[in-house]
Amino acid sequence: MTDSALPEPLQTLALPDDALLLELPAAGASPRELAVLALQQSMAERRLQLPLGPQLELASPERLLNLNRFAVQLVCGGLMADQLAVPLAPWAEATTAPQLLLAALVDEEQGVVHFAGTLTATELQQAANPAADGLWLQVSALKGGVDRLFTLVQLLEPEALPRLAINPPELEAMAVFRRTAVQVLDWFAGQVDPALQALGAALLPAPAAQAAFRSLQAIEEIGDLQQALAVLELPLGIAGDGQLCSGTAAEQALERFRLLLIPTTSNPAAPGQPASSLPDGLLLRLEPTLREDLLPDGLSIQVQQGAVQQSVAATASNRLDLRFSNAAGLISVSLRYPGSAVLQIPPLQLPL
Incomplete structure (x- = not known):
């Protein structure tokens, strides 16, 4: 049958x-x-x-x-x-x-x-x-x-x-640009790309990362602190000749500030639990090194990801924020200041 x-x-x-x-x-x-x-x-x-x-x-x-x-x-x-x-x-x-x-x-x-x-x-x-x-x-x-x-x-x-x-x-x-892309996911394994290390970038440990947010009372700006999966700090400054600088040179600069690169998730883990999700966003925060300072007027950060471009400049500002998603496309970040050469950050790649 x-x-x-x-x-x-x-x-x-x-x-x-x-x-x-x-x-x-x-x-x-x-x-x-x-x-x-x-x-x-x-x-x-x-x-x-x-x-x-x-x-x-x-x-x-x-x-x-x-x-x-x-x-x-x-x-x-x-x-x-x-x-x-x-x-x-x-x-x-x-x-x-x-x-x-x-x-x-x-x-x-x-x-x-x-x-x-x-x-x-x-x-x-x-x-x-x-x-x-x-x-x-x-x-x-x-x-x-x-x-x-x-x-x-x-x-x-x-x-x-x-x-x-x-x-x-x-x-x-274009191929060289993509080969130099920094994988944000590496930060979760404690790895910082040599190109970022050359600029003086370092990962902040979790307590220091949370203190960085609390120092500016910015918890509400990104939602719950658990949305921040990691924080990479890049020390920056304006040297005596008016040029943007980073790393060791920034420590001796007349004006000092820092760029925080913060991968975030819209699906944070429960309190007390380890992070269980991949980053689906990136917060870029430019702030003075000293809490009471302001960013130099005219300092700007420009970011492009695929078809999306964002730019913001300081005017009596104590913080500049830009946010990006994990949409396809590398994230290109540059800092500019009147009279200075452009300071280019290696392109960043969020996991898709």
């Missing part, structure tokens, strides 16, 4: 909320052609009358889109792809390079297109990963969907977005 039980049905994959089901998908259409149809359908649904070109060869993967006078590279991948290959041919010359990149995830059989997000040329350089065979982009680094594209091309003038070349020297520079 044979077993007549039916096989288990295949589990269907949930589609992204903003995935678009094409009204009239063309039989045998390429992913690029389906993505262009989805773009046109999206504009029609929003009643946007934006010029889209080129009029000839719109479906050619070698051609850039021209949307409301902006040069847009359309990059396609499978609907469940977690990374995309970015063709580099359009980026060879700055004069003809794209200004924007639109990523489309396509299911050819079902006629479904999900616009994962839009990046400017500058944001692409920050978020993409160079490799021997070109440039790869994590889908998780993309945000904003197609609506961000529509917003940018309507609110900005084309001259506002630069065209940037991405050629072999640029790729090598």
Whole structure:
């Protein structure tokens, strides 16, 4: 007697909320052609009358889109792809390079297109990963969907977005930048990257870390103290010649302050229990070494993570704070002071 039980049905994959089901998908259409149809359908649904070109060869993967006078590279991948290959041919010359990149995830059989997000040329350089065979982009680094594209091309003038070349020297520079990235997770094993050690950075022990927060009565600023999983202290200062300095030189500086790098978690352990979660955020705090001092006016900290940029400057300030999440993309930190060279911190990588 044979077993007549039916096989288990295949589990269907949930589609992204903003995935678009094409009204009239063309039989045998390429992913690029389906993505262009989805773009046109999206504009029609929003009643946007934006010029889209080129009029000839719109479906050619070698051609850039021209949307409301902006040069847009359309990059396609499978609907469940977690990374995309970015063709580099359009980026060879700055004069003809794209200004924007639109990523489309396509299911050819079902006629479904999900616009994962839009990046400017500058944001692409920050978020993409160079490799021997070109440039790869994590889908998780993309945000904003197609609506961000529509917003940018309507609110900005084309001259506002630069065209940037991405050629072999640029790729090598990007690769070096990522090879020097500091893994924040190493701090939990008591390890400080040599590049940070060279700047005088040191991990604060737990009691000292808590005292650092209490000294400025800043517990409420980051929530419960247990959200701070570790604290790395970087001594900084302004030397007699007006230049930013760090480490031993900062100890003799006229103006002294410190940068605290604090990985945090939104899911802290119960009181008295060891930390059980990975960091999902990073708090950067710039404060005077002496509690009663103020930060020098004009001192600023600038941070970029993928497409997100933040900057804050001191004006009669006793503290500057910036917060970042564990979204894809290295965290680039720099300090600036009028008349001084920029002090660059090695790029930081939070666990994804």
